Amino acid sequence: xxxxxxxxxxxVVIIGLLIxxxxxxxxxxxxxxxxxxxxxxxxYHSGPTGTRALHDFLSESGxxxxxxxxxxxxxxxxxxxxxxxxxxxxxxxxxxTEDEAKALHKWVAAxxxxxxxxxxxxxxxxxxxxxWNVVARMGAFPAFDVDPADAKQMTENVxxxxxxxxxxxxxxxxxxxxxxxASRLAVEPPAIESPPTDSAVDEDVGVDLDxxxxxxxxxxxxxxxxxxxxxxxxxxxxxLSDPYMVSNGGxxxxxxxxxxxxxLIYGDGLVAFxxxxxxxxxxxxxxxSYFAGTPVLALGAQVILLVLLILWTNARRFxxxxxxxxxxxxxxLEFVASMAELQERSRAFDLAIENIYTRTRRVLTxxxxxxxxTPRSEIAERVAARxxxxxxxxxTLMRQCEEAINGAPMNWRQSIDLVRRLREVERDLGLRMRxxxxxxxxxxx
Numbered sequence: 001x002x003x004x005x006x007x008x009x010x011x012v013v014i015i016g017l018l019i020x021x022x023x024x025x026x027x028x029x030x031x032x033x034x035x036x037x038x039x040x041x042x043x044y045h046s047g048p049t050g051t052r053a054l055h056d057f058l059s060e061s062g063x064x065x066x067x068x069x070x071x072x073x074x075x076x077x078x079x080x081x082x083x084x085x086x087x088x089x090x091x092x093x094x095x096x097t098e099d100e101a102k103a104l105h106k107w108v109a110a111x112x113x114x115x116x117x118x119x120x121x122x123x124x125x126x127x128x129x130x131x132w133n134v135v136a137r138m139g140a141f142p143a144f145d146v147d148p149a150d151a152k153q154m155t156e157n158v159x160x161x162x163x164x165x166x167x168x169x170x171x172x173x174x175x176x177x178x179x180x181x182a183s184r185l186a187v188e189p190p191a192i193e194s195p196p197t198d199s200a201v202d203e204d205v206g207v208d209l210d211x212x213x214x215x216x217x218x219x220x221x222x223x224x225x226x227x228x229x230x231x232x233x234x235x236x237x238x239x240l241s242d243p244y245m246v247s248n249g250g251x252x253x254x255x256x257x258x259x260x261x262x263x264l265i266y267g268d269g270l271v272a273f274x275x276x277x278x279x280x281x282x283x284x285x286x287x288x289s290y291f292a293g294t295p296v297l298a299l300g301a302q303v304i305l306l307v308l309l310i311l312w313t314n315a316r317r318f319x320x321x322x323x324x325x326x327x328x329x330x331x332x333l334e335f336v337a338s339m340a341e342l343q344e345r346s347r348a349f350d351l352a353i354e355n356i357y358t359r360t361r362r363v364l365t366x367x368x369x370x371x372x373x374t375p376r377s378e379i380a381e382r383v384a385a386r387x388x389x390x391x392x393x394x395x396t397l398m399r400q401c402e403e404a405i406n407g408a409p410m411n412w413r414q415s416i417d418l419v420r421r422l423r424e425v426e427r428d429l430g431l432r433m434r435x436x437x438x439x440x441x442x443x444x445x
Contacts, residue, residue: 036142041090048249068272084269092277109233182242184224
C-alpha cells in the first residue's frame, strides 16, 4: 500500500510540475493593433474592425443569428434549411471559389437572401444582369496609421447620409454615418467589351437575367448610393458599401445600428454570418479547435506520454525472479456452508439465532447509546425514541430471540422468521456493519 501511495504522490507532483511549466512558458499570441487597412471583420473579433458587437446585440435581443462555419454548399442541405439571410462582411480571409459562389447564387435564386457588405464589389459574389450591374466607386484608401477605434479620425470631413426613400430597410432611420473610406454604389450598363451571352438565362442557377429588375437605392447622397438591393430569382441580394457602419467601432454612430438591423433581419428567418471564409471553418476536431492557442493540448499530450511511460515501467521486472504465490483453492464459503449444514442436521437453531442476534443486539445498543448489559426493555425504549420502530414489537422480538438462545423449543420456520425480522429491524434503522468488520469479512473471503 505504501508503494502505491508513493507512486500516486509522484504522479500528482509530476502533473503539478507540468501544469506549472506550461503556464510559465505559455505566451499568448498578440493579435496586434487593429488597422483599417487590414481589418478583421469576423463576428468573433472584439476589436474595432470586428463585428462581434453586432452579432452579440442581435443574439441578446432575441433575433435568430448563428455563425456559419461551413461551406456555402451546405446552405442547400439540412443544416441550412432554416437560414433565411446569409451575410458576408468585408474582405474575407479565405476567398470564395467559383463552385461556392455558384452554390450561393443557387440558394439565393431558390428564395434566400444574400447581404454583401464591402467597399469593393466582387463580381464573383454579386452577379450581373444582362442589362445592368452594380459597381463600386472607391473613395480614399485607408492608411496604416488610421485608428479604426477613433470615430473622429474615421469620419473626418464626412456628413451624415439620409435615406433616399421610405422602405423597409430605412424604417426608423433618420441618418447614418459612414466612414470617409466608404465607396459609393452605382447602377451602370455592362461594359461594351464584356462578351455577349447567347442566352439571357444563368444556366447555373436558372435565373432569367433579362427579367431582373433594376436595383432599389435605399440610402445615398449626391456621390452615389450606400445601400441597394435587387431581386435575384425568388430571392434578393443586398449590397452595403461600408463595413465600418456595422463594425464594433462604427455601429454606435447615428442610426447605423438601426440600419444594420433593418438590413439583416427579414421576417422570422435565421441570419447566418459567414465565418467559414473568415478562417473559422469547421475543418478539424471541435475540441481541438476550442483549446487551440492554449497550453491544454500540450499538457494533455504530456500526461498521456507520462501514463504510457508508467505503464511501460510497471510492465518491466526488476530484481530477481520470485516464485508465484500459492493461492489456497478453498473458499471461505465452504466453511459457512459446512457450519450451516451441521446446524441444520443437529437442529441447532438456537446456535444460528445466537450468531445473528448477538451482532444485532450489539449494534442496537450502539444505536441506543447504552451499555451492552442494559436490559432489553430499556434498549427497545431508546431505539423507539430515536426511530419509528415500535417499542413493544422490538422488545418482543428481542425476548423471543433470547428465549430461543436459552433453549426454548423452535423449528426451522420459526428460526427463519426471527432472522427475517432481525434483518428488517437492521434495514429500517439503517444499521450496517462497522468498517473493521467489513474489512475482516473481505480479508477472510
